Amino acid sequence: MRVQVAIVGGGPAGHLLGQLLHKAGIEAIVIERHSREYVLGRIRAGVLEQGTTDLLDEAGVGARMHHEGLLHGGISLDFGGTHHRIDLHHLTGGKQVMVYGQTEVTRDLMDARAAAGLATAYEAEQVSLHDFDGERPRVRYVQHGVAHEVECDFIAGCDGYHGVSRASVPASALQTFERIYPFGWLGMLTDTPPVSHELVYTNHARGFALCSMRSHTRSRYYLQCSLDDKVENWSDQAFWDELRRRLAPDLAEQLQTGPSIEKSIAPLRSFVAEPMRFGRLFLAGDAAHIVPPTGAKGLNLAASDVGYLGRALTEFYAGNEGGINAYSDTCLRRVWKAVRFSWWFTSLMHKFPDSGGFGEKIQAAELDYLIHSQAASTALAENYVGLPL
Numbered sequence: 001m002r003v004q005v006a007i008v009g010g011g012p013a014g015h016l017l018g019q020l021l022h023k024a025g026i027e028a029i030v031i032e033r034h035s036r037e038y039v040l041g042r043i044r045a046g047v048l049e050q051g052t053t054d055l056l057d058e059a060g061v062g063a064r065m066h067h068e069g070l071l072h073g074g075i076s077l078d079f080g081g082t083h084h085r086i087d088l089h090h091l092t093g094g095k096q097v098m099v100y101g102q103t104e105v106t107r108d109l110m111d112a113r114a115a116a117g118l119a120t121a122y123e124a125e126q127v128s129l130h131d132f133d134g135e136r137p138r139v140r141y142v143q144h145g146v147a148h149e150v151e152c153d154f155i156a157g158c159d160g161y162h163g164v165s166r167a168s169v170p171a172s173a174l175q176t177f178e179r180i181y182p183f184g185w186l187g188m189l190t191d192t193p194p195v196s197h198e199l200v201y202t203n204h205a206r207g208f209a210l211c212s213m214r215s216h217t218r219s220r221y222y223l224q225c226s227l228d229d230k231v232e233n234w235s236d237q238a239f240w241d242e243l244r245r246r247l248a249p250d251l252a253e254q255l256q257t258g259p260s261i262e263k264s265i266a267p268l269r270s271f272v273a274e275p276m277r278f279g280r281l282f283l284a285g286d287a288a289h290i291v292p293p294t295g296a297k298g299l300n301l302a303a304s305d306v307g308y309l310g311r312a313l314t315e316f317y318a319g320n321e322g323g324i325n326a327y328s329d330t331c332l333r334r335v336w337k338a339v340r341f342s343w344w345f346t347s348l349m350h351k352f353p354d355s356g357g358f359g360e361k362i363q364a365a366e367l368d369y370l371i372h373s374q375a376a377s378t379a380l381a382e383n384y385v386g387l388p389l
């Protein structure tokens, strides 16, 4: 088989790139290791910046998101027994975020791809990348026992942190930067109405908590937990009790509880691999960088990477190589700003095992400053809604 672009990985990054290329008349195949159902079974964050919703519109998949998604003009910071609204809309000159789960974004992209009859290889095993340092890269894989080879002009490595794309680059050509945080997030999804109509980020002496949502009837809550904690240690009742302890009293009182639909623990990490291009291989999304979920930047960064890549490849086929040559530097400027923001917001809101009384006093002073200084709350707001593309 021969295509212009072979996309390795069919998560949100790979599927969004596929749609953007399709709109530009560029032929691509998406090669995904797992089944469609498996990919849709992963529960991830659900806050979209306007730049991301614009790209989904450009890709022609925004309709259900605009119908079912929730526009939020603010978030709350909960600490010291009370909560304070950060008016994102006012502080950013009218911007908002869209609350719409990553699972739904991916489902819309997969449905659009299937409806257009575009090539997708699910359950692709032994995926390997070849000759991307020359003009004729190839991707090989085995599907249901049959070996396949795809010849292409470019490979887009959209296969996440554990994928084969970054691992195929010689280690000497890569520089990596990493920070591991000394805690995880225990997440729980429930069919209960959200405790507040906007997201609440809580800094409490017992640890961070987040009240998020997927709709008016489905909530997503998180608790900071220790790295060696296990989901089995947390009954639904234990989760609700701990969440109630961490929330401001008026929120705790309003909290509506019910059985969980899903519970999982995720570690927190910041990671960047540079550069994001090697010859004719481009890395995008989690394949190139990871941020901790505080602030929900992961999916938005994946979207901005593939937005740049889609444009760069479109320009290339129109005879201009400028975009593909600038791809890595353009992405990394934005990536590092989101890495910085996610690190900062994580540092501000979590209980750090070793920071002691000094660290807690500094957090309290910064939170107080944040809610009383328009300059400081504007800095939070403009990063939260997303820096310009």
Ligand code: APR
Binding pocket: 008, 009, 010, 011, 012, 013, 014, 031, 032, 033, 034, 039, 044, 045, 102, 124, 127, 158, 159, 160, 161, 162, 163, 164, 165, 284, 285, 286, 287, 297, 298, 299, 300, 302
């Ligand atoms: N071959 C083919 N596909 C692979 C391989 C491989 N060797 N390894 C992994 N994959 C697939 C995974 O099964 C997954 O479906 O690549 C996809 C990568 O998807 P994600 O991990 O979701 O990464 P990405 O598309 O970059 O999405 C960005 O935003 O909210 C954050 O981390 C969150 O997933 C999210 C990310």
Ligand code: PHB
Binding pocket: 044, 045, 046, 047, 199, 210, 212, 213, 220, 293, 294, 295, 296
């Ligand atoms: C989520 O809804 O899962 C979510 C929202 C905001 C975050 C992280 C996760 O910062």
